[in-house]
Amino acid sequence: MTKDFELPSSMRAVIVDPPGGPDALQVVMRPVPKPAAGEVLIKVASAGINGADLSQREGKYNIPPGTPDILGLEVAGEIVALGDGVTGWNIGDPVCALLIGGGYADYCAAPAVQCLPVPKGLTIEQAGALPEVAMTVWSNVFEIGGLKAGERLLVHGGSSGIGTMAIQLARHLGARVIATAGSADKAKACVALGAERAINYKTEDFVEAARQWSGGAGVDVILDMVGGDYIQRGLECLAPGGRLVMLALKQGRKVEIDAGLIQGLNLSLTGSRLRPRPVAEKGRLVAAVRKAVWPLIERGDVRPVIDSTFPLDQVADGHRRMESGAHIGKVLLIS
Ligand SMILES: NC(=O)c1ccc[n+]([C@@H]2O[C@H](COP(=O)([O-])OP(=O)(O)OC[C@H]3O[C@@H](n4cnc5c(N)ncnc54)[C@H](OP(=O)(O)O)[C@@H]3O)[C@@H](O)[C@H]2O)c1
Structure with a gap:
């Protein structure tokens, strides 16, 4: 079902031409996409900027096959058309969606199974900050990392x-959570969000701090977004049976690691990428997040942390904000 008669034929969209700094981002006019079977068309209210968008803009990203040249891994907005065979969604529904690309635009098509309702209590714009972080964290910390109640988690890049x-x-x-961050203000933000201890990694050694905080026991799960020597150092602060997720x-x-630590303490070194996963797997994950995470957001226990918003036409400034490293939480584009 579509409401084609109400839709414009063209829209603004952001592409990269040629790869480079923020000025490589071009706002161009493109045809409004038609939703394929199993897809919905979303009139975008907000789109999250992600670290991966910055790497893609620089031409340094391993882009999965089938990715459109329009940037953007997540949006929130209103459903304005339904492709064949879509069930469970209606025109007019406010949703947010995980995308393989295409979100930096006025309209984008998304697999229906990769959509979630805008949680009660949030604006449609705020919901654009959720899909990528909720899916990545649920998948890596809880499914792959197997974090359980009562265990200790070390989060790098806590802000x-x-x-x-x-x-x-x-x-x-x-x-129980300990986090690393690159400034005193960011460390303070981590504590305000629920970390028991935040380590300024520029002035403190996180291995020593995590060992002390855990009374010498070590942490059970580490969420690592740094790599390099953080992998060996992470192994050094894991408890027996601990899991390091990259x-x-x-x-x-x-990297060089001491494999004896893995063997001797029954540690796991693992990791994943969300973007190249097949639609069916993303659909499974979206359903799991809707069940486990959405109620916490609707109760107000968990909220999207939004650093700043930029109009779509000022996408280069949004990228500059992310690149400055001064942000805490998400940077959003508003259509
Ligand atoms: N595998 C996946 O599927 C997947 C999915 C989503 C995101 N990611 C990755 O996850 C990371 C976070 O994504 P985001 O969009 O939230 O990006 P972001 O806000 O730009 O975060 C990058 C973070 O890395 C931290 N960092 C850099 N060097 C560090 C160091 N030496 N020690 C500790 N922390 C350090 C930064 O901390 P400071 O600012 O405090 O220095 C910053 O908080 C990105 O690298 C992104 O590519 C991966």
Whole structure:
């Protein structure tokens, strides 16, 4: 079902041409997409900026096949058309959605199974800050990392979009959290979100701090978005049976580790990428997040942390804000 007669034929969209700094982002006119079978068309209210968008803009990102050239991994907005075979959603529904790309635009098509309702209590714009962080954290900390109530979690980059969600979710699901951050203000923000202890990694050694905080026991799960020597150092502060989950490897992917720690303490070294997963797997994850995470957001226990918003036409400034590293939480584009 569509409401084509109400839709414009063209829209604004953001592409990269050629790869480079923020000025490589071009706002161009494109046809409004038609939702394929199983997809909905969303009139975008807000789109999250993610670290991956910055790498993609620089031409340094391993883009999965089938990704559109329009940037953007998540949006919130209103459903304005339904592709064939879509059930469970109606035209007019406010939703947020996880995308493989295409979110920096006035309209985008999304697999219906990758949509979630805008949680009660949030504006449609705020909901654009949720899909990527909620899905990534649920998948990596709870499913892959297996974090349980009563266990200890070390979150690197605690003030990032991902970190702010990881701290809150872990805390509200009964885990104890320690986080790293690159300034005193960011460390303070981590504590305000529920971390028992925040380490300024520029002035303190996180291995020593995590050992002390845990009374020498070590932490059970580490969410790592740094890589390089953080992997060996992470192994050094895990408790027996601990799990280190890698999200990003900015400081290096070829590393030397003491495998004896893994063998001797039954540790797991693992990680994942969300973006290349098939639609069916993303749909499964979205359903799991709707069941486990959405009630916490609707109760007000967990909230999206939004640093700043930029109009779509000022997308380059949004990227500059992310690149400055001064942000705490998410940076959003508003259509
Ligand atoms: N694997 C996946 O599927 C997946 C999905 C989503 C995101 N990610 C990755 O997760 C990361 C966070 O994403 P985001 O969008 O929330 O980005 P973001 O807000 O830009 O976060 C990047 C974070 O990395 C932290 N960081 C950099 N160097 C550090 C160091 N030496 N020690 C501790 N922390 C350090 C920064 O902390 P300071 O600012 O305090 O220095 C910042 O909080 C990104 O690297 C992104 O690529 C991966």
